[in-house]
Amino acid sequence: MRTKIYSELLEDYCNAMLGLQITDIKTDGIYGGIMCPSCSRIHGRSPDTIYPFMYMAHINKESKFLDAALKLFDWSKHVSMPDGSFINDTNSKWNGITVFSVIQLCEAIRHHGSILDPKDLMKWKDRLKGAANFLYNFLTISSSNINYAASGCAALLLSGIVLEEPNYISRSxxxxxxxxxxxxxxxxxxxxxxxxxGKTARGCRAIDLGYNVEESLGGLAIYGLLSNDEFVLDKITKSLEAHLEFMMPDGSWDNSWGTRNAKWTYYGSRTSDGCQIAYGLLQDRNPLFGEAVYRNTLLMKECTHEGILYGGPHYLNVGELPCIHHTFTHAKALATLLDYNRQCDLKHSELSKEETSKSEFSEKDTSQVNVKLPREAASGIKYYNEINTALVAMKDWRATITLYDWEYVKDGHASGGAITMLWNNKIGPLITASLTEYQIWEPNNMQIPRYSNHACITPRIEFRNNRTYYRNVNDTNAEMEKYESKNEIKIVVRGKLVDSNNRSPETGDINYKLAYCFKPDELITVIDINTEKEVNDIVYWMPVISKHQEKLSFVDKNNIEIYKSKAKVIVSANTEINLINGNENNRIYNLVPGFEAVPICTKVYTDKSTIIKIKLDELQGDLVSVIID
Known part of the structure; x- marks a missing residue:
């Protein structure tokens, strides 16, 4: 039964987190907390695990999880403030995070409060009152990024239901x-x-796929269901369908371009809850929603080792330790999915009060074996003006090319016509973008890379002068042209190599023309450079995703082959191919979104075109299951 994966994965997560809970040190502020293997600390949001623990205690009838939830609730005093709010971490003043603490506490009480001792239940509700009252006075549409308001409407509605407070419901x-x-x-x-x-000079909006599908739409879905608001449900159903265009066939989310892609994990985002809430709770409205939940959960399982969800597909492969944040947030999503499908009817009415010990919901599972996701069935070019990004589909090729100019952080997501995702139906991801420069923008929510060859894996034209890098991926003023025929799609981008402040080198402008030609069996990239003065040392990087266990072979100076389980990837160029800055296995790595890659680099000349081709050989059939090669 396909739905069995949700309950089994949740059980794995909860058992692993139970093993990380501190019970042998009785000191306040430590006892009951959950340690993080990567960060060697107790994260302030780890009490979000209370809800998954309560699910396991109630549905699986395991008292060890009830005991763990009670200990974790007591630990949460360490991040509780006098005004009723919760703070993000012991070294962080940010208290907007109370939104998510309230949601999980409400869900734990609503679905599983019956197993609590009356005194404990009263204590939990009293704590909830303080937090809900804080939100009622604090939360507005502009309190922070939109995910807080979108999730806040669920937090206030749930608080109103649990505490029987109509003012919270009205505000929600x-x-x-x-x-x-x-x-x-x-x-x-x-x-x-x-x-x-706001809008940028190009008319773009501040959009992040990861936070939208893993938090904002989930909060709105909970609100719409519990309030039985068909207007809201209709709006978010259309939005879910729109966002689903960015799910790859293996269940990953193509957030290669998003404003907050510093936290992109390939399956989602580092500290958000998971798409299982939004798409799972509304899966009866569109069969693709159930399929999306299933495939994404399979991908999460692929990234799970010994019960802990890692921050990307190749983390374990390169020896990176996992941050526990991914596990407890996505455990919440699985618990929510299981609870709502256990107790909600398909007409989106109020929750039934009837209890059941059965956690499966096969009669409501709309995932189907032969359903095709939008990106899977797509053909041609689909352009999004609000992110200045084109999605390309030609036979087995899927690609994303972006000129998105919303700057959330400097040297963050790529622009300038970069190809930020290249995916093939036969073997999965070949290229993904990373941050242009990896920086710890959120110290409590991002990892320090321990891998010795941590580097940018975004394809890019690059010139270095006096320790400053000038790249096409920094150019937010580039222009894109699109051409489409039956057997060819061509994207042409014209721009300048600029630094992170959009400035050209002192020696003058370096103009580039970057053409991508998608044919049924290959991708051809053509680079032309025009400069005011002669410039040397311009290079083009095209890192190709590949675990270091995969065979790498130089055919000659212009051809390289990478052997994957289902195909041989052939990269050829009309200039010499070099592997630069790699380790002893000729690999680099980036935490965002967590892939190893072969650091292919070739020189770019001003007097001739540089041509790079990538194709697959000896294909062994379609991608049958979700496998990260």
């Missing part, structure tokens, strides 16, 4: 309808950046 509706004003022309949620409702 007000907030939900304000959030609906933040839907773009293509039904993508914007507001993941400041100003929330």
């Amino acid at each position: 509706k007000e907030l939900a309808y304000q959030v609906l004003e933040y839907f773009s022309e293509n039904n993508l949620i914007f507001g993941e950046g400041k100003p929330q409702n």
Whole structure:
């Protein structure tokens, strides 16, 4: 039964986190907390695990999880403030995070509070009152990025239901309808950046796929279901369909371009909850939603080792330790999916009060074996003006090319016509973008890379002068042309190599023309450079995703082969191919989104075109299951 994976994976996560809970040190502030293997600390949001623990205690009837939940609730005093709020971490003042603490505490009480001792239940509700009252006075549409308001409408509605407080319910509706004003022309949620409702010079909005599908839409789905608001449910159903265009066939989310892709994990985002909430709770409205949940959960399982969800597909392979944040947030999503499908009817009415010990919901599982996701069935070019990004589909090729100019952080997501995702139906991901420069923008929520050859894996044209890098991926003023025929798609980008402040070198402008030609059996990239003065040492990087266990072979100076389980990847160029900055296995790695890659680099000349081709040989059939090669 396909749905069995949800309950089994949740059980794995909860058992692993139980093993990381500190019970032998009785000191306040330590006892009951959950340690993080990577960060060697107790994360302030780890009490979000209370809800998954309560699910396991109630549904699986395992008292060890009830005991763990009670200990973790007591530990949460360490991140509780006098005004009723919760703070993000012991060294962080940010208390907007109370939104998510309230949601998980409400769900734990609503679904599983019956197993608590009455005194403990009263204590939990008293703590909830303080947090809900804080949110009622604090939360507005502009309190922070849009994910807080979108999730806040669920937090306030749930608080109103649990605490029987109508003012919270009224405020939740007000907030939900304000959030609906933040839907773009293509039904993508914007507001993941400041100003929330701003536009760039190119007309782009602040949009992040990861936070939209893993938090904002989930909060709106909970609000719509519990309030039985068909207007909201209809709006977010259309939005879910729009965002689903960015799910790859293996269940990953193509957040290669998002404002907050510093936290992109390939399956989602580092500290958000998971798409299982939004797509799972509304899966009866579109059979693709159930399929999306299933495939994404399979991918999460591929990234799970010894019960802990790692931050990307190749983390374990390169020896990176996992941050526990991914596990407890996504465990919440699985618990939510299981609880709502256990107790909600398909008409989106109020939750049934009937209890059941059965955690499966096969009669409501709409995932189907032969359903094709939008990106899987796509053909041609689909362009999104609000992110200045094109999705390309030609036979087995899927690609994303972006000129997105919303700057959330400097040297963050790529622009300038970079190809930020190259995916093939036969073997999966071949290219993904990383941050241009990896920086710890959120110290409590991002890892320090321990891998010795941590480097940018975004394909890019690059010139270094006086320790400053000038790249096409920094150019937010580039222009794109699109051409499409039956057997060829061509994307042509013209721009300048600039630094992170969009400035050209002192020696003058370096103009580039970057052409991508997608044919049924290959991708041809052509680079032309035009300069005011002669410039040497311009290179083109095209890192190709590959675990270091995969065979790598130089045919000659212009051809390289990478042997994957289902195909041989052939990269050829009309200039010499070099592997630069790699380790002893000729690999580099980036935490975002967690892939190893072969660091292919070739020189770019000003007097002739540089041509690079990539194709697959000896294909062994379609990708049958979700496998990260």
